[in-house]
Amino acid sequence: MRCAERQPLAMCCWMEPSSDEVMDAVQAGLCDTFQRDFLCCRRIGSLPWKDLEHQLSIRPSFVLRILEQTINHPVSQKYPPSSQYRRLFLSELIKKHERTGAEPLDDIYTAFAEVLNSEDNTLCYKSYCLPTGDPVTLAENVAIISEGTTGLVTWEAALFLAEWAIENNGLFNNRTILELGSGIGLTGLVICRSCSPRRYTFSDSHQKVLQQLKENVLLNGFVLSEELSDTSKTPTTVVSVTELDWESVTEQELVALDADLVIASDVVYDPDILASFSKVVKKLFCCTKAGNKLEVIVASTIRNPETYSLFQTTLDDCGLSWQVLPDHKNNIFAYDKNCTVQILKLTFKV
Known part of the structure; x- marks a missing residue:
């Protein structure tokens, strides 16, 4: 040469x-x-x-x-x-x-x-630029609370977890992921765009949120799994949106999802839902197929230290251990960086 x-x-x-x-x-x-x-x-x-x-x-x-x-x-x-x-x-x-x-x-x-x-x-669009320059665009409600839910807007922990996922993309690559309480989809859409999971299931229980979630998935160019035909070319990431009520979901339904990675963000703001969230996570660990290893990652904005402490206590009571994971280094999205967000990795005490 x-x-x-x-x-x-x-x-x-x-x-x-x-x-x-x-x-x-x-x-x-x-x-x-x-x-x-x-x-x-x-x-x-x-x-x-x-x-x-x-x-x-x-x-x-x-x-x-x-x-x-x-x-x-x-x-x-x-x-x-x-x-x-x-x-x-x-x-x-x-x-x-x-x-x-x-x-x-x-x-x-x-x-x-x-x-x-x-x-x-009542609806507006918000677009979040990925490191590649490509946007993830969401239709959001202009009001923080509407239709009796806070799930029609994007919260800080969702953005924080999305940034963390980009920096730790190896954890998400080629995985079958279930997101609990997806809201309108920011975290999952960023992961699907940036981390190449094999399959991604968005879930929520509120009908209006589910409707908006599906629209946002389609808005960003993904095809829902139920709309794929036999002649369709299988996409890199198979995406689905499902209704999942933490109180009533059965182990059979969770087994069918076959997730090996479960994530959630901003699901511990209300003390009334801490027990149901912890129980559904325990169910997921208990119904994981033999030989498979389940990982659970939860991002939370700590607004009320008492509520967050109660969340950790509730996890302990359900037989779930938790470990604080290191924060990511790079800030990608614009949001309030003064808020405190913490990411926990949950495991089941055998």
Whole structure:
């Protein structure tokens, strides 16, 4: 093999980037942050407005680049955040630009007029960008509690567990996974996209949640197993959505799921469901086929230390041991990093 020819000395010397190159790099990073935060509807006040103000004081036209990466981004155009969120975002963007004293830009005001004329809806879209740049898009309810459930929105522990799964993808690769209390599907969709499980079963017990969950699975390009025909090409990951009530599910039904990895996130917020969750996990361990090893991973946001302590006590009472797993290192998604989320690995005391 021929070695590369030695370059002239002048070409080998490291050259300090110009001020324009530095600014371009800073602005590219700021655009990426705004895009990720905007698409997943991160709280308006949490966006890096101070950094944007600084860049606009140098180059007022930079606001158009932010507009293109947010409101006019193809994902936003196809799956827009709520009208209210877009109005608040554009109001703040216009305010920052006006402070520069630069000439008004028609594109921003045109976008604002379009949002003002759009109809409010109970559903909105939130898109979470994977490390590959591909989005996972969810239709979510704009209200935290609706239809008598909190399961129609995405919570921090679901995002935390999704990030953890990406960093620990070997645990999920080629596994048959059952997710308990899937909600509208963020964690499972990220795992199916990033970790290549053999089979993934989303589950919940609330009919409205199940309906929205199925729609989100289809929205992200997956085909439900019951819709696969005999002539269909088997996908890399076989995906299904099933109704699973922790109180009434039988061991036979759990055996049929044949899971070797069970996951759950944000299922310990209510003391009233701790016992039923612990019992269904115990059932899963007890009905695992001989020779198979079951692993159970649970991510929880610790909102109330007393409730979380009760959860651990309930696990102990059901004969389940628990071990705190190390956190992941890389933050991928935009959410409140000040909340405390812990991941437990559960095992059955033989």
